[in-house]
Amino acid sequence: MSVNKLSLESLAAGFYVNITRSLAPVFLAAIGYSIYDILWLNLQAYAAATLLAYVLFKIRRILLNNLKKVLLTSHVLERVFWGLIPISHVLGFLPLCYSLAVMTTVPTSSLLNIAIYSLEGEEVKKTLYYRSSFGSFSNFVGSITAFLVVASMEGTAKYFYLYAIAAAFGMISSLLVSMTEFAVKHGEEMGEEERIKSVNVFLFLLFLSSASALIGAVWQPYVMKSLKAADYIAVAISTAQTITTIFSPFFWAKRSYRSFRIAIVLAATSPLLIAATKIPELHVAIAVLYAFSMNGSSMLASFLFAELSKSREVVAFFLSFASSLSQLTGVAVAIFAGSLMFVASAFLFAFSLLISILAIPEVAYDVEKARIYSRIFYGISLSAYTFSITLTTETALLAVRLAVLFTVFLLLTFLYRVSYYLIHGSA
Numbered sequence: 344m345s346v347n348k349l350s351l352e353s354l355a356a357g358f359y360v361n362i363t364r365s366l367a368p369v370f371l372a373a374i375g376y377s378i379y380d381i382l383w384l385n386l387q388a389y390a391a392a393t394l395l396a397y398v399l400f401k402i403r404r405i406l407l408n409n410l411k412k413v414l415l416t417s418h419v420l421e422r423v424f425w426g427l428i429p430i431s432h433v434l435g436f437l438p439l440c441y442s443l444a445v446m447t448t449v450p451t452s453s454l455l456n457i458a459i460y461s462l463e464g465e466e467v468k469k470t471l472y473y474r475s476s477f478g479s480f481s482n483f484v485g486s487i488t489a490f491l492v493v494a495s496m497e498g499t500a501k502y503f504y505l506y507a508i509a510a511a512f513g514m515i516s517s518l519l520v521s522m523t524e525f526a527v528k529h530g531e532e533m534g535e536e537e538r539i540k541s542v543n544v545f546l547f548l549l550f551l552s553s554a555s556a557l558i559g560a561v562w563q564p565y566v567m568k569s570l571k572a573a574d575y576i577a578v579a580i581s582t583a584q585t586i587t588t589i590f591s592p593f594f595w596a597k598r599s600y601r602s603f604r605i606a607i608v609l610a611a612t613s614p615l616l617i618a619a620t621k622i623p624e625l626h627v628a629i630a631v632l633y634a635f636s637m638n639g640s641s642m643l644a645s646f647l648f649a650e651l652s653k654s655r656e657v658v659a660f661f662l663s664f665a666s667s668l669s670q671l672t673g674v675a676v677a678i679f680a681g682s683l684m685f686v687a688s689a690f691l692f693a694f695s696l697l698i699s700i701l702a703i704p705e706v707a708y709d710v711e712k713a714r715i716y717s718r719i720f721y722g723i724s725l726s727a728y729t730f731s732i733t734l735t736t737e738t739a740l741l742a743v744r745l746a747v748l749f750t751v752f753l754l755l756t757f758l759y760r761v762s763y764y765l766i767h768g769s770a
Contacts, residue, residue: 349459350473352519357481359513362489362505363425365581367441369493369574370502372564374432382678384438385560388445389671396449396664403660406454410525414454418517421447426510429503453663458525479589485509486585494575543702544647545661547695549669551607551640554691556673558614558633561684562626565617572623580630587634595639600646600705604696606639611692618685640695647705 371381399406406413424444431440459470488508492501563577595606613633620626673691680687699706 348519348523349470350477352516352523353474354477354481355512355516355519357478358485358488359422359425359509359516361482361485361581361585362509363428363444363513365486365585366489366493366502366505366578367428368560368563369567369577370429370499372567372577373499373502373574376564378561378564378568379678381564382560382674384441385445385674386671386678387438388442389667389674391442392446392449393664393667393671395446396453396660396667399450399453400660400664406450407457410454410458411523413450414458414525415517415521417447417450417454418520419514421451422510422513422517426506426513429499429506449663449667452666453660455520456662458523461525482585483589486582490575490578490582493578540647540703541661543698544644545665547647547698547703548644548662548665549672550691550695550698551610551644552666552669553673553676554610554614554688554695555637556670557677557684557688557691558617560670560674561677562617566623566626570621570623570626572626576623576627579627583627583630584634587631588638591635591638592642594635595642598639600643603639603643604700604706606636606643607692607696607699609636610640611689611696614685614688614692643699643706647703 368381371384372378376384421444424440424447427440428437428444431437459474462470489505492505563580566572566577566580567574595603609632613629613636616629616632617626620629673688676687676691677684700708
């Protein structure tokens with residue numbers, strides 16, 4: 344029964360996810376947010392989500408002991424916060440609501456993946472197949488629904504309707520989660536070779552997803568603000584991507600690892616085409632190319648991480664952390680790059696390609712050299728991680744010491760004033 348309910352969860356959740364995520368930048372642009380306002384909003388949200396992902400990774404054993412309760416709580420809260428986004432704008436707490444919505448996706452995605460991979464062998468494959476099929480169908484329905492409603496209605500009321508409908512479908516998926524029983528199986532610890540591979544795949548995924556996050560955050564607002572396109576054109580861009588994503592896996596599914604280099608190269612050209620194309624309607628065609636190439640690039644990362652499935656707990660939280668960090672990185676790069684943000688995205692894609700052909704043996708031209716480079720990248724990443732943790736810890740300790748010192752100073756000042764008034768008052 345668990346397989347069927349988890350599959351149906353994807354059928355309801357796909358509609359909710361497509362509408363709430365794809366319409367977010369369009370809605371923000373429609374209510375007056377500039378491209379940089381949207382970037383700063385995402386920066387705050389994904390900084391908090393990245394920190395939460397790291398904390399959850401550290402306490403993952405505690406979470407897994409209460410898997411269903413924690414998953415159901417985050418599952419429901421995520422849908423509540425995303426559904427409230429249009430209303431939160433009216434009530435004046437949109438930045439807080441948006442941050443909470445983004446943050447709650449972290450435990451939901453991590454724990455749901457663990458729940459799926461804790462099923463028996465064939466059940467896992469069956470569940471993933473049906474979830475993919477049902478999710479693609481409901482994504483398509485959500486995308487078409489969003490396009491038709493946005494194109495046929497005026498004003499911002501249409502976003503309230505769409506988010507309310509999406510939240511209702513999201514709650515149906517939460518109901519299905521509440522009816523599902525989970526039996527958690529703890530994965531094995533990673534060996535040295537797995538750690539090296541996971542770090543290099545993580546770096547590849549980080550640059551790839553950062554480039555994608557940058558495009559996802561600014562493309563539709565750019566078309567609306569800079570090219571003066573109607574909001575339904577912006578929605579058509581996401582609709583084209585959704586439809587392409589349904590069919591492109593049939594092309595990429597049986598390709599060799601090395602053929603995925605073509606997908607990354609095509610993805611890298613997409614942001615340059617976006618920046619060079621000034622006719623809004625042509626961006627819908629670019630969206631098809633971009634979705635096709637990103638689907639292939641993402642499948643490469645999925646296939647590589649699938650080989651680490653014995654360490655399912657680490658991989659699930661690892662992927663959530665990578666997703667949050669890449670969103671944060673992409674947005675930060677966009678803010679720093681300014682008007683060259685699409686060029687910066689192309690460079691991020693290029694870095695992901697460089698890592699794949701240098702340090703991932705399955706993709707590299709020279710397998711033996713790739714094994715050497717993978718160890719070098721692993722060592723550099725480990726040193727950088729250790730340095731950043733040490734720096735963060737020392738900074739936090741310094742902040743605590745300064746806070747204590749300042750508190751003591753205030754207390755002494757207060758005692759001095761009280762003593763002064765007591766002495767001179769009695770005199």
